[in-house]
Amino acid sequence: MTDRINHWIDGKPCEGVSERSGDVFDPATGQVRAKVAFAAQDDVDAAVAAASRALPGWRGTSLAGRTRVLFAFRELLSARRHELAKIVTSEHGKVESDAAGEVARAIENVEYACGAAQMLKGGFSENASTGVDVYSISQPLGVVGVISPFNFPAMVPLWFVPNALACGNTVVLKPSEKDPSAAVFIAELFAEAGLPDGVLNVLHGDKVAVDGLLEHRDVKAISFVGSTPIAKYVYETGTRQGKRVQALGGAKNHMVVLPDADLDLAADAAVSAGFGSAGERCMAVSVVVAVDPVGDELVAKIADRIKRLRVGDGMRPTSEMGPLVTAAHHERVESYVEAGVEAGARLVVDGRGIEVDGEDGGFWLGPTLFDQVTPDMSVYTDEIFGPVLAVARAEGYDAALELINANPYGNGTAIFTNDGRAARRFQNEVEVGMVGVNVPIPVPVGYYSFGGWKDSLFGDSHAYGPEGFHFFTRTKVVTSRWPDPSQGGVNLGFPRNS
Ligand code: NAD
Numbered sequence: 001m002t003d004r005i006n007h008w009i010d011g012k013p014c015e016g017v018s019e020r021s022g023d024v025f026d027p028a029t030g031q032v033r034a035k036v037a038f039a040a041q042d043d044v045d046a047a048v049a050a051a052s053r054a055l056p057g058w059r060g061t062s063l064a065g066r067t068r069v070l071f072a073f074r075e076l077l078s079a080r081r082h083e084l085a086k087i088v089t090s091e092h093g094k095v096e097s098d099a100a101g102e103v104a105r106a107i108e109n110v111e112y113a114c115g116a117a118q119m120l121k122g123g124f125s126e127n128a129s130t131g132v133d134v135y136s137i138s139q140p141l142g143v144v145g146v147i148s149p150f151n152f153p154a155m156v157p158l159w160f161v162p163n164a165l166a167c168g169n170t171v172v173l174k175p176s177e178k179d180p181s182a183a184v185f186i187a188e189l190f191a192e193a194g195l196p197d198g199v200l201n202v203l204h205g206d207k208v209a210v211d212g213l214l215e216h217r218d219v220k221a222i223s224f225v226g227s228t229p230i231a232k233y234v235y236e237t238g239t240r241q242g243k244r245v246q247a248l249g250g251a252k253n254h255m256v257v258l259p260d261a262d263l264d265l266a267a268d269a270a271v272s273a274g275f276g277s278a279g280e281r282c283m284a285v286s287v288v289v290a291v292d293p294v295g296d297e298l299v300a301k302i303a304d305r306i307k308r309l310r311v312g313d314g315m316r317p318t319s320e321m322g323p324l325v326t327a328a329h330h331e332r333v334e335s336y337v338e339a340g341v342e343a344g345a346r347l348v349v350d351g352r353g354i355e356v357d358g359e360d361g362g363f364w365l366g367p368t369l370f371d372q373v374t375p376d377m378s379v380y381t382d383e384i385f386g387p388v389l390a391v392a393r394a395e396g397y398d399a400a401l402e403l404i405n406a407n408p409y410g411n412g413t414a415i416f417t418n419d420g421r422a423a424r425r426f427q428n429e430v431e432v433g434m435v436g437v438n439v440p441i442p443v444p445v446g447y448y449s450f451g452g453w454k455d456s457l458f459g460d461s462h463a464y465g466p467e468g469f470h471f472f473t474r475t476k477v478v479t480s481r482w483p484d485p486s487q488g489g490v491n492l493g494f495p496r497n498s
Pocket of ligand 1: 207231
């Protein structure tokens, strides 16, 4: 019998009222491993109602009390990190060491949220006017929605949930329907850590669940991560409903290799960042911009490394790259390989038709490399989100920069060089939110914030770190005077400071 993955509402599993459900696959075998419940509007209402009921109690819990739960959750998550990594691998397909890295970065965000007491301190100005004190306080927004993508089923929910809870909000999390079990595991651990019922709810499903949260009047804010068209839709719909929205979208990340770079290190980085997690990372390098004259040598070095990559079931310790997440996604990615060939790009390594030992039904696509890619080709313009790396050639630094700045996405980028002056110029001139200097995947540490520019982010708050605390609170400024009979008297003039 196929397992069923239920919602988590009010501190317990909940089947929901909807008859609809979705298949969750083991991407390495292509078999359906479970069915996940798809919420109907009544399920959305039940989750939001549970979060609303829990709000006064959680908001009223002392900072020390809320922080204690986060510390306890951190300990549990750390102790059971391998279990969570296995869950990620079983539904996403990424290799376990990669999944363990995802969980480690998730823990970093929990640790940051444990510092809530420091983050939520307000300002205080004594005697701003004679006998008048002014101070600010940061308060929670209320019930907030978190909607996450398939590619980081543990880390992305934990970009938002810890900070949202630390600030005193209650949460409805809508994880990706492709790999929903990590979110349930996280909710169970939070319950074990002492989080009261209803403070964190997990609602599974598709557009119905997302629209239900976007339209619900009791949901005050939405943190979304996913593809650009949906991010834009979520931003526009949510803000039209008067909600605070941060919506992180897709990417096309360029890695520039200048002629003075160490080409072996650059090739290592391009392969690691292009094919890690089968390219299903929003910070994956998808375009290498080889600045003349290094192109031929760099392509040869990348191709050489690709041929040695071990593709296989993510559960096997020997595998370096796993399958794609679903058959539909596999088909879409393969269609880009075909389109690249038709458009005239040079297919240096073809990953189609790869055979993986004993895993016939899996959603396999081997690492694929194109050279001589130009900006008019769909392998360049579109986010493919698979193990397809494109090399574009540029005559010089200026041409490379122009290419990146003309691209509608602006999530991550990197420059490989030994020239500090060129690197400084690049960090100053490139129109991208996260920049690596000889670092191919510059995901900011938990005490900075994560976010792209242009079509990679809608809204003005980045995720986690200080901007996360800012997003999940609203500030109140109090101007206070304690009555003094000597200051009586009616005065209709606009108050001025004295
Ligand atoms: P997706 O946009 O298909 O789905 C994201 C979420 O939106 C899921 O929870 C899904 O159920 C929901 N959704 C899907 N279609 C919807 C619709 N029509 N209406 C309302 N909701 C809908 O993204 P995905 O395929 O799960 O994830 C991959 C994408 O996420 C890539 O584009 C990747 O770049 C992006 N991503 C971005 C970041 C970032 O920080 N910028 C991080 C991770 C992933």
